[in-house]
Amino acid sequence: MSNEEENRVHWENISRGDMQALLALHGNTYFHLIRFGLKICGDDELVKDCVNQLFLQLWDKRAKMQPVIQVRAYLFTTLRHLILDELSYLDKMDNAIIRMSGEAAPNELSYEEIIINVQHDEELKRKLHAAMQQLTHRQKELIQLKFFDGLSYEQIAAHTSQSVKTAYNTIYDAIKQLRKLLK
Amino acid sequence: MNSIEELVCDESFQQFCLGHDADTNSYWEDQLKLHPEMIEEARRIVNILSANQGSRLDHSRQLQDGLRQSVQLQQLLEVSASKGRKRRFIYAIAATGLILFGVWRMLPVKKQPATYTASHNPRHTYILTDGSIITLRENGTLLIDNDFGKNTREVTLTGEAFFDVKHNDQHPFIVHTRTADITVLGTTFTVSANPGEETETTLLSGKIAVNLKAKPGDKIVLQPNQKFITRIYKLDKKATPVWIHNRLEIDNEPLEEIAKKLEKWYGIPVIFSDEAVKSYRYSGTFESESIIKALEALQLSYPFNFKVNNNVIVISK
Secondary structure, three states, X not given: OOHHHHHHHHHHHHHOOOHHHHHHHHHHHHHHHHHHHHHHHOOHXXXXXXXXXXXXXXXXXXXXXXXXXXXXXXXXXXXXXXXXXHHHHHOHHHHHHHHXXXXXXXXXXXXXXXXXXXXXXXXXXXXXXXXXXXXXXXXXXXXXXXXXXXXXXXXXXXXXXXXXXXXXXHHHHHXXXXXXXXX | OOOHHHHHHOHHHHHHHOOOOOOOHHHHHHHHHHOHHHHHHHHHHHHHHOOOOOOHHHHHHHHHHHHHHHHHHHHHHHHHHHOOOOOOOOOEOOOOOOEEEOXXXXXXXXXXXXXXXXXXXXXXXXXXXXXXXXXXXXOOEEEEOOOEOOOEEEEXXXXXXXXXXXXXXXXXXXXXXXOEEEEEOOOEEEEEEOOOOOOOOEEOOOOEEEXXXXXXXXXXXXXXXXXXXXXXOOOOHHHOOOOOOEEEEEEEEEHXXXXXXXXXXXXXXXXXXXXXXXXXXXXXXXXXXXXHHHHHHHHHHOOOEEEEEOOEEEEEO
């Protein structure tokens, strides 16, 4: 069964009041939702809160749930609304800007922007920015695939047409460099 | 033991950091005890590079707590509903805002407490001895216990009021109403306790515990500073209490005029201890739930001082 087929089964079971199915759907989609949210706003705390809210709402409305074909797409859309609502609530000044952008997707944040945004320590932000500048394009790409997108070394190798060993070594060297720069 | 770089690059270690259910997790738990500094440093790097995506297991636990509270709340609601009156509770928490509590009438009181009332003014603001700000709506009455602030901070409300409670861990602030006791640990919220109306409860920020008298012993704790968000009912923006939400539009007006407006809106005297400050001019649109917040918003644009003395606000340079 594909992930999406599994999700559809969970969805049906949730509508029948199965709380385990809700937790299973959460487990299946958690990282996808977090990554999607981070690209919208780059605030990990807010994104995690909204993901939590999304599932609590789902549970609350389970009796009225309609069958959905694209479960993940549905969750993404709902999460987007929650995040934009939260952002507009937090900052009323930005309200107008968000409304103006309407349904159009706001500019996605890049991996570098996200990892810097979620840090609160100014010193670390600065160091991280400088450190990322030192990495080659390839190193950055592989670091993102490994740590942000959560791919395995096999998947990265296939994705970038190189051997697993090369992929591992590229990441290993990048980590070694980063460690020095982030001390 | 591996180097920190090797740890960071280890897939089973990464899984451990991200909270996947993996068989190797117990191995890493043991390693964490044996080499805490190394493991923590490696985990720090993984967290930075994963943009704090966090641990799926931890997050799942938070969700389960939230679900449990939601189920508890549902049970409480069923008890309330079976009492014959239809009620609707809305709970929501967000990073900032206020809380609106619903139709609860006052408790019988034992001693002779001090009574604050808004009577027929649209709003009346009082500042309690502990620095908490209470804005009562028309016909709202607040009874303050005689020993308020000594060991406890307990008040009894009928009608509607906005609270901006001073934080004090030792002495929680308790609002009694006919059907519920609300324990507050420093937050802003409103309580609507009008008899015979539909109940709406909206919690947007702060940390509170609600005990419904219909079901004593069952306590619901809502605390967003642990970053737990429950939104059992989505907050409709219109649901924010209009009566307390002051939108102040000023266009190059002197502080003296602004102070008059605030005095009228919140129902608390505002005086000046300094002449020069009266003529400071301000422009802009401010939205606030308390007079203190409104003044603080003004201070941001050009600084002045203010303090509260015996329920009078005194503005100085």
